[in-house]
Amino acid sequence: MKIIIKNGHIIDPSQGIDGVGDILIEDGKIKEISTQHSALSTSSSAHRTIDAIGLYVLPGLIDMHTHLRDPGFEYKETIKTGTKAAVKGGFTTVCCMPNTYPVNDNASVTEFIIRKAAQEGHCTVLPIGAITKGQKGEELAEIGTMRNEGCIAFSDDGRPVMNSLMMRRALEYSKAFNVPIISHCEDLTLSEDGVMNEGLLSVTLGLKGIPSEAEEIMVYRDLSLSKLTGGRLHIAHVSTEGSVKLIRDAKKRGVNVTAETCPHYFSITEDAVTGYDTNAKVNPPLRTERDIKAIKEGLQDGTIDVIATDHAPHHMDEKLQEFDKSPSGISGLETALGLSLRLVEGGILTMGQLIEKMALNPARILGIKRGTLQTDTNADVVLLDMNREFTVEVDRFLSKGKNTPFRGWILKGMPVITISKGRIYEWQ
Ligand code: DOR
Numbered sequence: 001m002k003i004i005i006k007n008g009h010i011i012d013p014s015q016g017i018d019g020v021g022d023i024l025i026e027d028g029k030i031k032e033i034s035t036q037h038s039a040l041s042t043s044s045s046a047h048r049t050i051d052a053i054g055l056y057v058l059p060g061l062i063d064m065h066t067h068l069r070d071p072g073f074e075y076k077e078t079i080k081t082g083t084k085a086a087v088k089g090g091f092t093t094v095c096c097m098p099n100t101y102p103v104n105d106n107a108s109v110t111e112f113i114i115r116k117a118a119q120e121g122h123c124t125v126l127p128i129g130a131i132t133k134g135q136k137g138e139e140l141a142e143i144g145t146m147r148n149e150g151c152i153a154f155s156d157d158g159r160p161v162m163n164s165l166m167m168r169r170a171l172e173y174s175k176a177f178n179v180p181i182i183s184h185c186e187d188l189t190l191s192e193d194g195v196m197n198e199g200l201l202s203v204t205l206g207l208k209g210i211p212s213e214a215e216e217i218m219v220y221r222d223l224s225l226s227k228l229t230g231g232r233l234h235i236a237h238v239s240t241e242g243s244v245k246l247i248r249d250a251k252k253r254g255v256n257v258t259a260e261t262c263p264h265y266f267s268i269t270e271d272a273v274t275g276y277d278t279n280a281k282v283n284p285p286l287r288t289e290r291d292i293k294a295i296k297e298g299l300q301d302g303t304i305d306v307i308a309t310d311h312a313p314h315h316m317d318e319k320l321q322e323f324d325k326s327p328s329g330i331s332g333l334e335t336a337l338g339l340s341l342r343l344v345e346g347g348i349l350t351m352g353q354l355i356e357k358m359a360l361n362p363a364r365i366l367g368i369k370r371g372t373l374q375t376d377t378n379a380d381v382v383l384l385d386m387n388r389e390f391t392v393e394v395d396r397f398l399s400k401g402k403n404t405p406f407r408g409w410i411l412k413g414m415p416v417i418t419i420s421k422g423r424i425y426e427w428q
Contacts, residue, residue, distance in 0.1 A: 001047050002026050003424070008052025008383065010035070012059055013356045014372035023057060025379040028422040033373055048424070050417065052383055058355055059373050060092025060123070060380030060420060061337065062362040065157070065182075065236060065260060065308035067329070068094070068125070071112060072101025077313040077400045079113070082333070083122040085311075085399035087425050089333040090415040092123045092380035093370055094311075095362075098130040099158040105130035105141035110149040123420045124380075126152045126366070131170045131181065137162050140169055147177045152366045155182035157236055158283075160218055162188055167222060171231025180234040180258070180365055185218035185243070186284065195324055197270040197285040205273065207323060212291075215284050216242040223250040226257055234365060235259040237310050239284040241294035248303040258365050259298075260306035263339035264330055264405070266295045272405045276323045280405040282312070283328035296348050305361045307354075309336045313401020331401030335392055337384075338411030345412070381419040388414040 003025040010021045010033065021035035024046075034040050063086065069077040079096075086094045096113065098104035104113060110127050117125035129151035133139045135158065143154055154170065161167045161183070174181045191214035196202050198209025219235060223246060226233035235247060238261045247259050269288055272280035280286060298304040312329025319326050340358065343349045349357070363371030370380065392409045394402035418425045 002045070004040070004046040004049045005052050005057055005381065005383070006049060008055050008057035010057045010373065011351055011355055012373040013352045013360050014374060017373070018352055023373065023381070025419070028379050030373055030375050030377055030379050032375060050383070054385070054387070055416065056351070056384040056386065058382045058384055059359045059371050060382055060418065061090045061358045062093040062371050063091045063309050063311065063333065063336070064095045064306060064362040064366060066094040066096050066311045066333065067099065067313065068096040069100060069313060070116065071109070076315050079116050079125060080120040081398060081400050082311070082313070083117070083125060085333040085397065087122045087418045087420050088398050088415065088427055090337045090382045090384065090418060091333060092382070092418065092420040093126060094123060095126045095128050095152060095366070097128055097155060097157045099135060103130050103135050105133050105135070107142060107145040107149040110146050110151050114150050126150070126368070128153045128155050128182065130154065131156045131161055132166060135159050137166060140166065143173050143177060147179060152368065153180045153182050153234070155184065155236065157182060157184045160184050160186040160188060164221060164225065168225050168229060171225055171229040171233060174231040175229070178367065180232045182234045182236050183218070183222045184236050185215050185222060187214045187217045190214035190217070195281060196273050197287050199270065199288070201270050201273070205276070210285050212240040212242050212287065215240050216246060219243045219246050223247070223255055223257060227255050230256060233257045237262050237265065237284060238295065238298070238304060239265045239287050239291060241291045244294045244298040244303055248298065248301070251303060258305045259303065260308040261295050261299065261304050262308055262310045263332065263336050266292050266299070267339050267342070268405060277405060278319045278321070278323055278326035279330070279403050279407070281323060281326055281328050282330050296343070299343065299357065300348055305357065305365065307336070307340050307357045309333050311399070313399050314403050316402055319403045329403060330405065331397065331399050331403045333399055334397050335404060335406050335411065337415065338390070338413055339406070341413040379419055379422070382415050383417040384413055385416045386413045388416065390414050
């Protein structure tokens with residue numbers, strides 16, 4: 001099958017391409033890419049020619065932090081629904097967190113996920129294995145066998161690894177197996193029972209707060225352990241100014257660390273919790289304007305390498321409980337790109353830098369040949385129409401998770417075509 005994408009504005013930071021051109025796809029691979037100065041060598045008889053005039057042509061996005069909930073919590077999401085939502089959001093690769101049931105802490109669960117994703121997944125699914133058995137923080141999981149089975153990183157996400165020795169060992173393993181350890185930084189002794197950011201608003205609302213320090217103390221610990229071991233540390237969902245400063249400083253000192261934030265941490269503050277909207281309950285919690293400013297600066301100066309979704313779908317009945325009882329999480333795959341494009345509109349990032357954070361950098365951190373339009377790589381491609389606005393309507397979400405605080409927002413920039421796993425998806 002031959003596909004030609006013609007006259008689109010191609011952005012591929014991996015090759016320094018930012019200009020109008022054509023792409024030839026053959027048998028699911030990028031066969032050739034040309035800019036306005038050259039023409040495709042094959043004038044060829046394509047089975048499909050896509051006119052991309054006025055559209056951006058981008059490498060498929062990579063989400064290195066997705067909760068697919070499968071196995072065990074299929075009522076929240078399945079591999080099938082989660083990957084369909086991903087593809088609609090412009091993602092062609094998602095890395096799924098291990099807090100499923102059973103936990104992905106051994107090679108059989110990893111194998112189950114990979115097999116199911118091969119059969120039902122609309123995009124590529126790369127599993128992240130648990131650091132500790134059952135994510136209980138007591139005993140290291142079978143990191144080596146899971147790595148051999150296909151896990152591309154390890155994390156106890158959803159929970160921190162409270163035991164520092166356990167984290168030290170995990171970071172030592174990360175060198176042996178050449179994988180990042182993704183840390184959910186939260187000191188449970190400080191955050192326990194907290195449900196939102198600690199401050200004046202939590203007091204006003206009568207809700208128990210989580211101080212920024214609950215995150216920052218663990219960021220500091222893990223940076224220290226990475227320095228001690230030389231292990232590959234990736235800090236998940238950075239939400240505070242203090243964390244940004246700690247990571248910036250550590251990078252200057254040569255610590256082996258990368259970091260991600262999520263669209264909700266630079267788009268809305270704790271004010272979204274007012275009215276006890278459980279859709280704004282997320283862990284770590286939404287913070288303040290000051291934190292947003294610091295996160296944007298961190299994105300701009302490269303302290304924060306990646307924008308990930310932390311897509312955390314929950315059932316509506318769970319989210320309808322009172323604030324204290326409701327689970328944390330935001331369904332993020334279908335709004336992440338639209339929210340992140342606001343950074344381009346606001347002059348925080350260039351389009352090329354955004355694609356670095358949402359495709360190239362995740363690929364580099366994970367050591368995979370993706371997030372690029374280089375010849376002979378998989379034809380994972382997104383065509384983005386910046387003139388298309390859309391209103392966030394949960395009834396139109398393909399994800400089972402309707403839990404978003406962005407309901408009713410008007411976002412600019414919509415994928416109109418996603419090419420994933422050799423299929424062409426067209427979005428209205
Ligand atoms: O809000 C969150 N939801 N944060 C996490 O770390 C876990 C996630 C989930 O699994 O629901």
